[in-house]
Amino acid sequence: MELHALTVHELQDKLRAGEITAADLLASVYRRIEAVEDKVHAYITLMKESAQAQAAAADEALRRGEFRELTGIPIALKDIYCTRGVTTTCGSRILGNFVPPYDATVVEKLRAAGAVFTGKANMDEFAMGSSTETSWFGVTRNPWDLERIPGGSSGGSAAAVAADECIAALGSDTGGSIRQPAALCGVVGMKPTYGRVSRFGLVAFASSLDQIGPFTKDVEDCAILMNVIAGYDPRESTSVDIEVPDYRSFLDRGIAGLRIGIPKEYFIAGIDPEVRASVEAAIGVLEKGGARCVEISLPHTEYCLAVYYIIAPAEASSNLARYDGVKYGFRAPEGRDLLDMYKQSRSAGFGAEVKRRIIIGTYVLSSGYYDAYYKKASQVRALIRRDFDAAFQQCDVIATPTSPTAAFRIGERTDDPLQMYLSDILTISANLAGIPGLSVPCGFTENGLPIGLQFLASHFQEGLLIQTGAAYEKLADIRATVARYKQDKMKLL
Amino acid sequence: MEFEPVIGLEVHAQLLTASKIFCGCSTSFGASPNTHTCPVCLGMPGVLPVLNRKVVEFTIKMGLATNCRINRENSFARKNYFYPDLPKGYQISQYAYPLAEDGYVEVETQEGKKRIGIIRIHMEEDAGKLIHDEHLPASYVDLNRTGVPLMEIVSAPDIRSAEEAAAYLRRLHEILVYLEICDGNMEEGSFRCDANVSLRPRGQEEFGIRAELKNMNSFRNVQRALEYEIKRQQYVLEAGGEVIQETRLWDDAQGVTLPMRGKEEAHDYRYFPEPDLVTVAIDDDWVAGIRRTMPELPLEKRERFLREYGIPAYDAGVLTMSRALADYYEEVVRLCGQPKLASNWVMGDILRFLNEDKRDIKDCPIPAASLAEMIRLIEEGVISGKMAKEISEEMYRTGKGPKTIIEEKGLVQITDEGALIPVIEKILADNPSQLAQYREGKDKLFGFFVGQVMKATQGKANPRLINDLLKKML
Numbered sequence: 001m002e003l004h005a006l007t008v009h010e011l012q013d014k015l016r017a018g019e020i021t022a023a024d025l026l027a028s029v030y031r032r033i034e035a036v037e038d039k040v041h042a043y044i045t046l047m048k049e050s051a052q053a054q055a056a057a058a059d060e061a062l063r064r065g066e067f068r069e070l071t072g073i074p075i076a077l078k079d080i081y082c083t084r085g086v087t088t089t090c091g092s093r094i095l096g097n098f099v100p101p102y103d104a105t106v107v108e109k110l111r112a113a114g115a116v117f118t119g120k121a122n123m124d125e126f127a128m129g130s131s132t133e134t135s136w137f138g139v140t141r142n143p144w145d146l147e148r149i150p151g152g153s154s155g156g157s158a159a160a161v162a163a164d165e166c167i168a169a170l171g172s173d174t175g176g177s178i179r180q181p182a183a184l185c186g187v188v189g190m191k192p193t194y195g196r197v198s199r200f201g202l203v204a205f206a207s208s209l210d211q212i213g214p215f216t217k218d219v220e221d222c223a224i225l226m227n228v229i230a231g232y233d234p235r236e237s238t239s240v241d242i243e244v245p246d247y248r249s250f251l252d253r254g255i256a257g258l259r260i261g262i263p264k265e266y267f268i269a270g271i272d273p274e275v276r277a278s279v280e281a282a283i284g285v286l287e288k289g290g291a292r293c294v295e296i297s298l299p300h301t302e303y304c305l306a307v308y309y310i311i312a313p314a315e316a317s318s319n320l321a322r323y324d325g326v327k328y329g330f331r332a333p334e335g336r337d338l339l340d341m342y343k344q345s346r347s348a349g350f351g352a353e354v355k356r357r358i359i360i361g362t363y364v365l366s367s368g369y370y371d372a373y374y375k376k377a378s379q380v381r382a383l384i385r386r387d388f389d390a391a392f393q394q395c396d397v398i399a400t401p402t403s404p405t406a407a408f409r410i411g412e413r414t415d416d417p418l419q420m421y422l423s424d425i426l427t428i429s430a431n432l433a434g435i436p437g438l439s440v441p442c443g444f445t446e447n448g449l450p451i452g453l454q455f456l457a458s459h460f461q462e463g464l465l466i467q468t469g470a471a472y473e474k475l476a477d478i479r480a481t482v483a484r485y486k487q488d489k490m491k492l493l
Numbered sequence: 494m495e496f497e498p499v500i501g502l503e504v505h506a507q508l509l510t511a512s513k514i515f516c517g518c519s520t521s522f523g524a525s526p527n528t529h530t531c532p533v534c535l536g537m538p539g540v541l542p543v544l545n546r547k548v549v550e551f552t553i554k555m556g557l558a559t560n561c562r563i564n565r566e567n568s569f570a571r572k573n574y575f576y577p578d579l580p581k582g583y584q585i586s587q588y589a590y591p592l593a594e595d596g597y598v599e600v601e602t603q604e605g606k607k608r609i610g611i612i613r614i615h616m617e618e619d620a621g622k623l624i625h626d627e628h629l630p631a632s633y634v635d636l637n638r639t640g641v642p643l644m645e646i647v648s649a650p651d652i653r654s655a656e657e658a659a660a661y662l663r664r665l666h667e668i669l670v671y672l673e674i675c676d677g678n679m680e681e682g683s684f685r686c687d688a689n690v691s692l693r694p695r696g697q698e699e700f701g702i703r704a705e706l707k708n709m710n711s712f713r714n715v716q717r718a719l720e721y722e723i724k725r726q727q728y729v730l731e732a733g734g735e736v737i738q739e740t741r742l743w744d745d746a747q748g749v750t751l752p753m754r755g756k757e758e759a760h761d762y763r764y765f766p767e768p769d770l771v772t773v774a775i776d777d778d779w780v781a782g783i784r785r786t787m788p789e790l791p792l793e794k795r796e797r798f799l800r801e802y803g804i805p806a807y808d809a810g811v812l813t814m815s816r817a818l819a820d821y822y823e824e825v826v827r828l829c830g831q832p833k834l835a836s837n838w839v840m841g842d843i844l845r846f847l848n849e850d851k852r853d854i855k856d857c858p859i860p861a862a863s864l865a866e867m868i869r870l871i872e873e874g875v876i877s878g879k880m881a882k883e884i885s886e887e888m889y890r891t892g893k894g895p896k897t898i899i900e901e902k903g904l905v906q907i908t909d910e911g912a913l914i915p916v917i918e919k920i921l922a923d924n925p926s927q928l929a930q931y932r933e934g935k936d937k938l939f940g941f942f943v944g945q946v947m948k949a950t951q952g953k954a955n956p957r958l959i960n961d962l963l964k965k966m967l
């Protein structure tokens with residue numbers, strides 16, 4: 001198999017054994033990018049030159065016998081992480097020319113672990129979207145079917161991993177932006193606990209919901225990346241100073257006796273029958289593997305979407321106020337005075353979806369409406385969190401579909417924001433509650449589109465998710481299924 | 494109709510921390526524009542605030558000094574508005590849950606002591622500065638001040654005159670400076686004040702419509718602006734008009750308040766809890782620890798000076814104007830044991846010297862020990878008060894001790910009778926007519942003889958001894 005198609009842990013073995021060099025690996029990945037990127041459009045910015053320098057440095061380190069967690073591994077970064085000296089657009093025209101003078105904490109950590117950065121991956125503008133269609137830089141296509149969306153907002157990262165345009169990638173998840181595209185692209189995606197991974201340097205969308213996580217080809221790679229990026233950061237006040245376990249140590253623990261909660265509110269009308277059948281089959285596999293299923297209830301589930309679409313836009317309306325044309329980024333040249341410059345810069349700099357959310361957010365925070373919207377939503381959010389606290393008294397892990405449907409067609413939902421928002425109905429609750437979630441591939445539709453299975457666990461129980469995900473992957477031999485489908489169905493070349 | 498003014502003040506005090514409230518940049522004033530900045534205070538995408546612990550400590554100190562309740566859990570909120578000096582588009586402040594609440598300070602008024610309530614004290618960040626080009630249609634932004642920690646102190650509407658307002662401000666200022674948490678410099682803007690003023694018919698409970706006054710950058714201007722505004726509103730009301738709720742700026746040159754130019758935008762700041770910061774939890778030990786390190790406050794010190802040193806209230810007031818001055822005075826008293834004399838010298842010559850040179854007591858070239866020694870030498874009669882004047886000037890000029898100066902100038906007083914009697918005998922012999930007149934009852938001539946003795950001894954004779962001897966010998 002070509003190097004770009006391998007996993008992090010497989011490549012680590014080869015690099016360590018001296019079978020391949022980091023330069024070989026990067027060359028393989030770049031050959032792949034050059035072959036398929038035109039069709040997929042996973043990247044906004046490619047970083048070939050600096051990647052080559054990083055690969056050379058990795059080879060130098062390997063010759064010295066230094067082997068760090070990600071030495072020589074080509075990784076794609078969602079274009080939402082600040083990267084020193086490299087344009088960071090957040091998928092928006094307003095940051096189209098923004099070159100940060102600093103690195104995000106996760107970027108620093110990846111650098112320190114020896115990673116090679118392939119480029120900055122495409123995304124919905126300011127991470128607002130579920131399809132990567134709101135990017136100023138054009139849509140990313142799903143490698144499994146180029147007429148379909150890859151999911152979003154981290155669609156570029158998911159597509160890059162699925163199309164082997166990188167070995168692993170980082171994304172961010174505010175309402176499902178890692179898990180949903182992971183499901184739709186047939187890769188593994190984790191949203192860690194809020195506070196587990198530092199948000200410093202992540203361009204903010206909704207500060208109380210944003211969390212950074214990995215996209216990988218299997219659960220073992222997810223554990224490897226989590227080992228690198230998790231941990232307390234003194235520059236991030238909401239990051240939590242509790243010990244980070246070795247996530248690899250959870251890989252082989254099995255699921256005998258594990259209690260898997262099945263929330264009845266997540267298996268409702270609107271879930272595609274193929275998705276439902278696939279997820280139910282996966283749950284059957286888990287039971288056969290020794291897990292015990294328990295029916296649970298998350299009674300406030302029906303409010304999640306409404307609460308999310310008050311809190312996230314409220315925070316976004318404030319977070320995005322800094323893009324005013326004064327200091328950096330896009331400034332409309334024709335402003336007559338200050339107010340006019342503001343208006344013109346923001347009118348031209350932001351896309352329709354971002355404007356819609358800024359308007360919603362401004363409205364729900366405004367005087368006279370705050371109590372009815374923002375305050376009420378915050379109260380309901382506390383109830384949603386309480387639902388999960390109660391549920392995790394009865395079970396260890398919750399299993400649900402990741403997305404109600406497989407990948408939809410490009411343009412299918414762009415005119416209907418509500419329909420678009422429903423894509424995240426099964427993932428949003430984890431962000432509201434701050435708990436970790438993992439999406440693993442669990443099958444394919446008849447059309448050959450990937451389906452994702454979501455696991456949720458209590459705060460800081462990422463280890464349990466990796467344990468469950470790895471056990472499922474093995475029991476269902478899902479890697480083999482994905483490889484087979486990839487060979488038969490993914491027609492990129 | 495008689496009107497009663499109702500005044501509330503909002504004071505912003507810049508805190509004397511070394512670094513900014515949410516990043517590590519320096520807070521020092523006067524650096525080249527935009528040199529004390531980093532991605533955090535520039536509001537770059539993706540940056541996050543981390544609260545400076547010292548800001549919390551300083552605010553707790555002020556809360557304790559003004560008898561406030563320290564809220565064990567308090568938190569930050571965002572105040573959203575667009576302005577080029579505010580790089581994030583919002584100011585991180587405290588809103589629903591301030592650090593300190595429900596306190597008061599006591600001020601002296603014409604009717605005696607009065608308590609002015611303090612509604613709240615909270616922490617927030619300062620904005621940057623705009624510099625407008627006078628020749629081009631352009632403005633420049635300096636973000637050095639962005640993120641400098643501020644404490645906002647909001648008084649209750651308890652103030653009833655411009656004079657009371659000034660007294661309240663002076664009290665706050667004095668406490669802040671005593672606590673060494675604010676340098677109190679009004680010109681550089683480290684102590685700023687806005688005022689809300691309204692009038693109501695005396696006896697009426699309900700408040701009238703208020704105007705907000707800004708741009709008053711000295712105690713005197715606050716008082717003048719309030720006096721003007723009270724008169725203005727009175728005139729409006731007496732003419733049957735209505736006060737408009739608006740922001741007015743004090744124009745120092747014209748001595749008037751004027752409505753702020755431009756359209757009056759009713760701001761909706763859309764406050765909401767700052768999601769990038771966690772709740773500030775303050776435990777009892779922390780507060781107790783801070784309380785232990787609190788210095789004696791000016792009012793307490795003043796009362797103790799009256800009690801312990803028996804000096805006049807006026808003296809106690811002057812000597813406690815600053816902690817350093819009070820410390821200096823107390824050291825002098827401790828070493829010489831003469832509270833009133835020490836007070837006279839410190840308030841007289843020392844402060845005069847310092848004022849002439851615009852120097853702070855901390856930079857006084859005369860150590861407290863030297864001044865104390867000089868006072869002792871006066872008491873012991875070694876030098877006269879007149880000599881002391883000369884010595885203190887010399888001490889201030891050279892920093893030398895009094896004994897060195899006395900030696901160098903040969904200033905020791907003649908206190909030996911044996912040395913003075915021959916001098917007096919000679920003077921009596923040389924001035925027979927004056928002696929005769931004196932003996933005939935012309936008492937005034939006593940001074941003439943004293944003068945002659947002083948002249949003969951170049952002023953070194955102990956005046957008391959001269960008196961005693963002359964009385965005997967005449």
